Structures are given as C-alpha cells and as structure tokens.
Amino acid sequence: MSRPFPPPAFKIGDLVVDPPVLQAPMAGFTNAAFRQMVREYGGAGLIATEMVNARGFQWMDEHTTEHPDRLWGVAEEARPLAVQIWDNDPETMAKVGRRLVEEYQVSVVDINFGCPVRQVTEKAHSGSYLLRTPERMFQIISKLVKACAPTPVTAKIRLGCSPESINCNDIAQVVEEAGAAALTVHGRTAKDMFRGHADWDRISEIKSHLKNIPLIGNGDLDSAEKVVHAFKTYDVDGVMIARACLGRPWLFAQAAAALQGQPVPPDPSLAEQRDCMLHHYTLVKDRFGEEKGTVLMRKFACCYAQGKYGARMFRTHVAKVSTAEEFYHVVDEYFPLTVKEKPVSAQ
Structure with a gap:
C-alpha cells in the first residue's frame, strides 16, 4: 500500500501533532529529565510521562502527601504533554483525570490498556488485562472523556492478550465509541511482552x-x-x-528530518553522547539528590552505552555506583568511545 508522503500532521481533539511522531510513555524512564533531553534535540510532536497509577495518585492526594515522582515537572514544563494513567476503576480514573486537567493543565490524558507486566495485569487487573473486558474499557474511557472535557482522552492498547485472542479490531471500535480522541496500538500481544517482532500489518488493518x-x-x-x-x-x-529512544533522545529529530525529505542528522559523536548522558545525570541528580539520583541514573547510563564497543564492561561498573564521584570515575574510565566492531575471524 502506498501512503501519502510526507505524512501530514494530525489532530488529537483540537491538538495538532506535528511532526506526527510521538514519544511513548515508559515506566521508569520517561521522567522529566528524559523528556527535557528529548525536547532539547526536538522532533517529537507529542511527549508523554511515565504511566501514573491513578489509585496511588488519589491516595496521595487525599492524604496530602507529595504527588508521585512520576508527575515531577509536569506542572511547569512545556506543552504539549500527555500524561498516561492506569487503573480498572472508572470513578477513580475520572477523578484523577479531572485533577490532571484542572491542576496540571495537561494536553492529553492517555489510558494504559497495554502494559503486559504481571504486577499491573494479574495483580491489579489493569493494563492489557482489560482487553478481555471491553465493557469495562468502555466505562473507563467514557467516564474519563466526560470528566476531562474538553481535554482529549486517548487509549493505548496491544493486539490482544495473546496470539490466540487477538481482538484489536473490536477493541478499536469500543475505544472510538466511548469517545476517545485517538488510539495507539503496540503491534504485539501482552503474552509476547517484547519478544519477536511487532506486527505492523495487524496495526494497519485496524x-x-x-x-x-x-x-x-x-x-x-x-x-x-x-x-x-x-x-x-x-x-x-x-x-x-x-525503547529505541532511551539512549538516543536525538532519534526524534532524525525521524522528523527524514519525513520532510531532509538530510538525516548523523548520530552525535561518542564524546557528544557521553556529554549528553552527563547532562541527563545532572538533571536527575538535581531533582533527587546525589544518592537517589545516582542509583536512578544507572539504567539510563546503560541505555546510552548500548550497542557500543565496551558496553558490557561499562554496564558492569556503572551498575555499582552510588555517588557522583563514583559515577564520574566510571564514565571517565569505561564509557565506550569507539563504535562496536565485528570480531575478526581467526587466520
């Protein structure tokens, strides 16, 4: 199938998404520091937070404790910005959605119906678990749409709970009939987790x-x-x-250029990528303090090193750091500064 190219901007409600490339919400990763890195490079038409547990947010609100770290930066940062929430109770979701609209003035409220992690699915009966109960999905979406109006509500799903129970076409109709303003589909089932390849033919059929x-x-x-x-x-x-953007926040700018038929900016040099990672670390450390910020940065640092020669050695050492001094030392000593090379065959 030949599609119009370059692809035009599209709208989520009244929000224009241009370029039509979005940054996915990813638990444990897409916090305010990461979102700032993406914004500094540019190219993302819509940026999203980590997914927020609606019930946990409501409990914190009722007990006047600090709002979740996953909402760090949301009130102050640039727009547009989507906040993704999850739970299986329509009333709770509606209350939290309304708070996000009124207090945080978010651009989009997104509902997570795609998370395959057992803690969310089997224990909390949320995320992709809800793909087996379309009627509950309809209740959640419709209540949230009403509570958040005129701010648009969107939904993110998978193809189904398993390869044997793919129901994305029917779910798509439920999502639209309930009043959602857009649908995002990950091209795997929940059972697949992140194994194999995303089925874009299935996505396209929807x-x-x-x-x-x-x-x-x-x-x-x-x-x-x-x-x-x-x-x-x-x-x-x-x-x-x-996931591909976690150690490469410049990927959106490259995609945006390619979509306009412009030369794709090359990856930053390895020294520049190291400096990018250190800037990211400063943002995290400034928010969480040295100890917590350093521990949190371990996983991000591994993402920046991924695919480079010497990445395994760097990961081994950076996984143990707990102070800024240790972090900077490991970066100086072990951060990969050469491209990954193919092993030379024995003569």
Whole structure:
C-alpha cells in the first residue's frame, strides 16, 4: 500500500501533532529529565510521562502527601504533554483525570490498556488485562472523556492478550465509541511482552475499523528509515517511538528530518553522547539528590552505552555506583568511545 508522503500532521481533539511522531510513555524512564533531553534535540510532536497509577495518585492526594515522582515537572514544563494513567476503576480514573486537567493543565490524558507486566495485569487487573473486558474499557474511557472535557482522552492498547485472542479490531471500535480522541496500538500481544517482532500489518488493518479518530502505530521503530517505511507502507496517522529512544533522545529529530525529505542528522559523536548522558545525570541528580539520583541514573547510563564497543564492561561498573564521584570515575574510565566492531575471524 502506498501512503501519502510526507505524512501530514494530525489532530488529537483540537491538538495538532506535528511532526506526527510521538514519544511513548515508559515506566521508569520517561521522567522529566528524559523528556527535557528529548525536547532539547526536538522532533517529537507529542511527549508523554511515565504511566501514573491513578489509585496511588488519589491516595496521595487525599492524604496530602507529595504527588508521585512520576508527575515531577509536569506542572511547569512545556506543552504539549500527555500524561498516561492506569487503573480498572472508572470513578477513580475520572477523578484523577479531572485533577490532571484542572491542576496540571495537561494536553492529553492517555489510558494504559497495554502494559503486559504481571504486577499491573494479574495483580491489579489493569493494563492489557482489560482487553478481555471491553465493557469495562468502555466505562473507563467514557467516564474519563466526560470528566476531562474538553481535554482529549486517548487509549493505548496491544493486539490482544495473546496470539490466540487477538481482538484489536473490536477493541478499536469500543475505544472510538466511548469517545476517545485517538488510539495507539503496540503491534504485539501482552503474552509476547517484547519478544519477536511487532506486527505492523495487524496495526494497519485496524484503520478500516475506525471512523474518525487517528491511529498511531508503535513497535520496533529504532531508526529514521523505519519511521519513513512505516508511514509509506502502513495505514497509520502517526507513529510512536519507545525503547529505541532511551539512549538516543536525538532519534526524534532524525525521524522528523527524514519525513520532510531532509538530510538525516548523523548520530552525535561518542564524546557528544557521553556529554549528553552527563547532562541527563545532572538533571536527575538535581531533582533527587546525589544518592537517589545516582542509583536512578544507572539504567539510563546503560541505555546510552548500548550497542557500543565496551558496553558490557561499562554496564558492569556503572551498575555499582552510588555517588557522583563514583559515577564520574566510571564514565571517565569505561564509557565506550569507539563504535562496536565485528570480531575478526581467526587466520
């Protein structure tokens, strides 16, 4: 299938998403520091927070404790900004959605119906677990839409709970009928977790089951070339980049350039990538303090090193740091500054 190219901007409610490339909400990663890194490089049409537990947020609010760290920076940072929430109770979701609109003035409230993690699914009967109960999804979405109006509400789903129970086409219709302003689909089932490959043909098929709302595809987009291919090949209005951007916040700018037929900016040099990581560390440390910030930065540092020669040695050492002095020492000694090389065959 040949699609219009370059792809036009699209709208979520009254919000124009331009370029039509979104940053995925990712638990434990897309905090305010990471979002600032993405903004500094540019190229993302819509940025999202980590997913927020609606019930936990409500409890904190009722007990006048500090709001969740996952809402760090939301009130002050630039717009547009989407906040993703999860739970299985329509009333709780509606209350929290309204607070996000009134107090935080967010651009979009997104509902997580896609998380496959057992703590969210089997223990809390939320996330992708709800794909087996479309009627509950309808109740959650419709109540949230009413509570958040005129701020748009969106939903993120997977293809189904398992390869044997793919129901994304039916779920898409439920999402639209309940009043959601856009649908994002990750091209795997919950049972797949992140194994195998995202099924973009399945994602594309969903478009014919929607009447008016935009469809956003998600899964395996790790280069500007793959973003271009997705728009040229599949029937989607937007794409969402997830894990591939964690150590590469410049990926959105590369994708945006490619979509406009412009030269794709090269990756920063390895020294520049190291400096980017150190800037990221400063943002995290300033918010959480040296000890907590350093521990939190371990996983981000591993993302920046991924795919580089010497990454394993760096990961081994950075996983143990707990002070700024230790972090800077490990970076100076072990952060990879050469590209990953293929092993030379024995003569």
